[in-house]
Amino acid sequence: MGEERLLEFLRRMLLIRRFEEKAAEMYALGKIGGFLHLYIGEEAVAVGAMAALEPRDYVITHYREHGHALARGLEPGKIMAELFGKATGVSRGKGGSMHLFDARRNFMGGYAIVGGSLPLSVGLALASDYLGEGRVVLSVFGDGAVNQGEFHESLNLAALWHLPVVFLCENNLYALSTPIERASAVTEVFRRGECYGIRGRQVDGMDVQAVYEAVEEAVARVRGGSKPVLVEALTYRYRGHSMADPVQFYRKRQEEEKWKQWDPLLRLRQRLESQGRLPPELRSQMEREVEAEVEAAVAFAEESPPLPAEELCHDVYSDKT
Ligand SMILES: Cc1ncc(C[n+]2csc(CCOP(=O)(O)OP(=O)(O)O)c2C)c(N)n1
Numbered sequence: 001m002g003e004e005r006l007l008e009f010l011r012r013m014l015l016i017r018r019f020e021e022k023a024a025e026m027y028a029l030g031k032i033g034g035f036l037h038l039y040i041g042e043e044a045v046a047v048g049a050m051a052a053l054e055p056r057d058y059v060i061t062h063y064r065e066h067g068h069a070l071a072r073g074l075e076p077g078k079i080m081a082e083l084f085g086k087a088t089g090v091s092r093g094k095g096g097s098m099h100l101f102d103a104r105r106n107f108m109g110g111y112a113i114v115g116g117s118l119p120l121s122v123g124l125a126l127a128s129d130y131l132g133e134g135r136v137v138l139s140v141f142g143d144g145a146v147n148q149g150e151f152h153e154s155l156n157l158a159a160l161w162h163l164p165v166v167f168l169c170e171n172n173l174y175a176l177s178t179p180i181e182r183a184s185a186v187t188e189v190f191r192r193g194e195c196y197g198i199r200g201r202q203v204d205g206m207d208v209q210a211v212y213e214a215v216e217e218a219v220a221r222v223r224g225g226s227k228p229v230l231v232e233a234l235t236y237r238y239r240g241h242s243m244a245d246p247v248q249f250y251r252k253r254q255e256e257e258k259w260k261q262w263d264p265l266l267r268l269r270q271r272l273e274s275q276g277r278l279p280p281e282l283r284s285q286m287e288r289e290v291e292a293e294v295e296a297a298v299a300f301a302e303e304s305p306p307l308p309a310e311e312l313c314h315d316v317y318s319d320k321t
């Protein structure tokens with residue numbers, strides 16, 4: 001893979017990490033209310049997967065979606081403003097952390113209901129197919145969604161109608177405090193589509209290049225008219241489920257340390273450094289630029305006006321017929 005692309009992957013993962021660290025800080029300062037689910041540790045999945053898409057493709061995802069939005073190219077300032085509940089946010093400050101949306105980038109939203117976005121992703125794929133648009137849908141969800149009825153209904157219909165969906169499960173081994181082996185009779189998520197004739201593939205979700213290659217292959221298949229594909233990315237969230245989660249009560253320190261050794265940023269950085277493709281000056285320049293971008297995002301959110309109360313009931317119904 002070309003040097004430029006790998007450096008871009010590293011920059012995007014770094015942007016997500018620094019953005020999330022800053023969001024945690026802003027939450028602690030009381031600038032962000034409601035729930036805040038951080039994506040730290042899982043950056044390689046979003047960055048690898050989004051890079052395999054074309055701009056016309058749809059993305060739809062769950063509530064741990066800041067990383068997906070950043071990797072898809074939504075502006076950091078408008079995402080931070082959304083977390084702050086400001087009128088300049090991507091959803092005009094009405095959605096908050098779990099409901100980032102940008103139709104211009106075909107980013108069709110984060111959804112708070114576990115599994116709730118899966119039927120919507122099939123609907124988007126049906127529209128693309130019916131209209132002959134050639135768009136692929138990347139449908140992202142967590143391991144907690146795979147025992148929901150909606151998961152099975154969605155996979156069945158998508159397979160039956162040969163719809164252009166790539167189902168991407170971010171298996172971070174836990175749904176809230178429940179480990180996957182306590183919730184799933186079959187823990188190999190990639191096999192869960194077999195009964196619908198859906199091809200599955202497991203990938204190292206801590207390796208951005210591996211994720212990119214797996215999703216790119218899946219997208220090419222699906223765009224070529226084959227059945228949907230299910231990709232399972234094995235990954236790990238470093239923080240609690242949300243900012244309010246006392247993670248130490250259900251996870252072992254050794255497990256956390258083990259996964260941190262496979263840190264996606266560290267791995268790519270070491271790979272590039274060992275190949276002489278990331279000299280120290282370039283690395284510190286990248287760090288400085290990303291930090292400045294995140295600071296600018298916070299400044300934009302701080303300076304933005306709150307949503308006027310009279311606008312609360314606007315945009316409840318679409319005026320498009
Ligand atoms: C239908 C439904 N049931 C329960 C919840 C409460 N809930 C919020 S997040 C979550 C865990 C989901 O875990 P997973 O899908 O693995 O995603 P992760 O948080 O690990 O990224 C649960 C049970 C919900 N939001 N929706």
Ligand SMILES: [Mg+2]
Binds near residue numbers: 142144
């Ligand atoms: Mg999970």
